[in-house]
Amino acid sequence: MRNALAAGVLAAIACGIIGVYVVVKKIVFISGGIAHASFGGIGLGFLLGVNPVLVALFFSVTSALGMGLVSRRTRLPQDTVIGIFWAVGMALGIIFVGLSPGYAGDLFSYLFGNILLVPTSDLILMLVLDAVIAVVVFLLYKGFLAISFDEEFGVVVGVPVEALYLTLLCLIALTVVVLIRVVGVILVIAMLTIPAAVAKQFTYDLKKMMFLSTLTGIIFILCGLWLSYELDLASGATIVIVSGVLFLVSLGFRTLMTRGRPVAQPP
Amino acid sequence: MDSEELIRLEDIWVRYDSTAVLEGVNLSIRHDDFLGIIGPNGGGKTTLLKVILGLIKPSSGKVTVLSGTPQRNRRFIGYVAQSSLFDRDFPISVQDVVLMGRYGKVGLVKRFTRDDKKAALKALETVEMLDYKDKQIGRLSGGEQQRVLIARALVAEPKILLLDEPTTGVDMPMQTEFYELLAGLKHSMSIVLVSHDISAVSIYVDKIACLNHQLYYHGSKEVGPDVLEATYKCPVQMIAHGIPHRVLKEH
Numbered sequence: 026m027r028n029a030l031a032a033g034v035l036a037a038i039a040c041g042i043i044g045v046y047v048v049v050k051k052i053v054f055i056s057g058g059i060a061h062a063s064f065g066g067i068g069l070g071f072l073l074g075v076n077p078v079l080v081a082l083f084f085s086v087t088s089a090l091g092m093g094l095v096s097r098r099t100r101l102p103q104d105t106v107i108g109i110f111w112a113v114g115m116a117l118g119i120i121f122v123g124l125s126p127g128y129a130g131d132l133f134s135y136l137f138g139n140i141l142l143v144p145t146s147d148l149i150l151m152l153v154l155d156a157v158i159a160v161v162v163f164l165l166y167k168g169f170l171a172i173s174f175d176e177e178f179g180v181v182v183g184v185p186v187e188a189l190y191l192t193l194l195c196l197i198a199l200t201v202v203v204l205i206r207v208v209g210v211i212l213v214i215a216m217l218t219i220p221a222a223v224a225k226q227f228t229y230d231l232k233k234m235m236f237l238s239t240l241t242g243i244i245f246i247l248c249g250l251w252l253s254y255e256l257d258l259a260s261g262a263t264i265v266i267v268s269g270v271l272f273l274v275s276l277g278f279r280t281l282m283t284r285g286r287p288v289a290q291p292p
Numbered sequence: 293m294d295s296e297e298l299i300r301l302e303d304i305w306v307r308y309d310s311t312a313v314l315e316g317v318n319l320s321i322r323h324d325d326f327l328g329i330i331g332p333n334g335g336g337k338t339t340l341l342k343v344i345l346g347l348i349k350p351s352s353g354k355v356t357v358l359s360g361t362p363q364r365n366r367r368f369i370g371y372v373a374q375s376s377l378f379d380r381d382f383p384i385s386v387q388d389v390v391l392m393g394r395y396g397k398v399g400l401v402k403r404f405t406r407d408d409k410k411a412a413l414k415a416l417e418t419v420e421m422l423d424y425k426d427k428q429i430g431r432l433s434g435g436e437q438q439r440v441l442i443a444r445a446l447v448a449e450p451k452i453l454l455l456d457e458p459t460t461g462v463d464m465p466m467q468t469e470f471y472e473l474l475a476g477l478k479h480s481m482s483i484v485l486v487s488h489d490i491s492a493v494s495i496y497v498d499k500i501a502c503l504n505h506q507l508y509y510h511g512s513k514e515v516g517p518d519v520l521e522a523t524y525k526c527p528v529q530m531i532a533h534g535i536p537h538r539v540l541k542e543h
Binding site: 049051164165167168170171173174175177178179180181182183184185225228229230231234 | 345347366367369371373378379382383384385388389392393395396398400401403404428444448
């Protein structure tokens with residue numbers, strides 16, 4: 026149980042920071058692609074008999090760089106590229122699992138997460154990845170803001186746009202790996218979007234948004250964890266449902282708060 | 293009259309697949325120029341600015357910016373893109389938008405210094421938007437946003453200011469104020485303004501060029517009806533409200 030709490034907090038930190046970029050830069054779909062493609066690594070881990078999360082790390086970073094480079098350097102539409110990586114990664118995972126000897130019992134926990142089963146070794150990996158994410162974002166905060174807000178202007182003032190974009194995709198890949206144990210590859214996208222989307226309703230300062238979405242993520246995960254325990258439900262799915270419901274609540278709260286006040290209309 | 297040449301375009305062609313957007317464009321922009329480039333939508337105005345900035349590589353021809361390549365010297369250009377390019381809902385304050393203009397001076401990892409912040413506030417003061425510095429960019433009106441984007445371009449102390457359709461979505465009284473602002477800036481940098489709105493542009497700029505795939509540059513703002521007709525391929529009356537010469541000459 027203590028491992029579960031620690032895993033929840035570590036996951037919330039990663040998705041709190043990176044989810045903000047995913048939401049404001051509107052790269053939800055590519056994040057989904059990275060998450061699903063990482064399943065290829067889970068499968069290969071089973072086949073080779075090594076920790077699936079480690080191999081998933083390799084797969085998610087590779088597919089992030091692959092999708093980023095192919096969509097920027099070729100004329101293929103980005104969503105086509107994402108769709109291909111998404112499905113091929115998943116398919117590889119299924120083939121690898123099929124080739125593995127014996128019964129892949131805890132495969133389900135990689136797909137949909139099981140926060141109650143996080144071993145200490147994975148906890149250490151999550152901690153390291155969190156540290157990498159936090160340090161890189163601290164150093165490159167200004168650049169990430171520039172490429173998220175206005176890429177073209179960034180190019181003009183000398184921001185290394187492509188390098189920063191690829192770095193950001195790699196950080197998303199790391200976040201995916203942090204979240205695999207908690208909500209699984211299929212539900213990762215919920216934790217990358219919902220806490221940040223909730224935070225975005227209450228602040229327009231990116232740093233505050235990161236703190237707020239981390240906090241929101243912790244609340245979501247702990248509530249979900251408690252509910253799944255009380256009701257004997259799957260933890261990953263319960264966390265996502267709780268997040269979705271609380272997102273609706275925050276949306277309603279926000280609407281009440283701003284009622285009667287003029288809201289800026291897009292021209 | 294012969295002052296320093298800042299930008300030089302020589303026989304620029306830009307082709308997308310088989311259609312040519314720019315056909316043999318020659319242009320020279322000198323120190324202290326305030327040039328208006330007018331032309332119909334789809335005539336290649338934005339493409340021309342992006343060629344100057346090195347964002348689009350011409351199919352043939354040579355671009356020189358401050359005697360170097362655009363890629364190397366575009367940091368001396370302040371660029372105000374056509375509005376509506378960024379997400380109005382983006383969580384960022386006016387001051388942080390302006391600070392982005394200082395990026396080239398600060399570099400990848402370093403933080404913005406007090407000087408950078410001072411420069412941002414000064415730029416906001418120039419465009420009379422200092423009171424709005426803590427507001428979210430999307431909360432401002434179109435005209436106010438445009439001023440902030442100009443402040444972002446000014447904050448790097450550019451030698452040249454490029455503006456792409458800066459008055460789109462700005463209401464008439466604000467437009468007048470906006471052109472007065474530019475008239476105040478033209479003594480400290482050269483300005484190139486691109487627009488399809490000929491009447492507004494012609495009052496304030498010193499020189500006019502007409503662009504419709506080809507560039508008709510006259511070095512003076514008195515543009516005869518023949519040039520306008522060649523540019524727009526339609527009768528002049530329809531563009532300048534029936535009295536083209538009065539509109540162009542009186543100011």
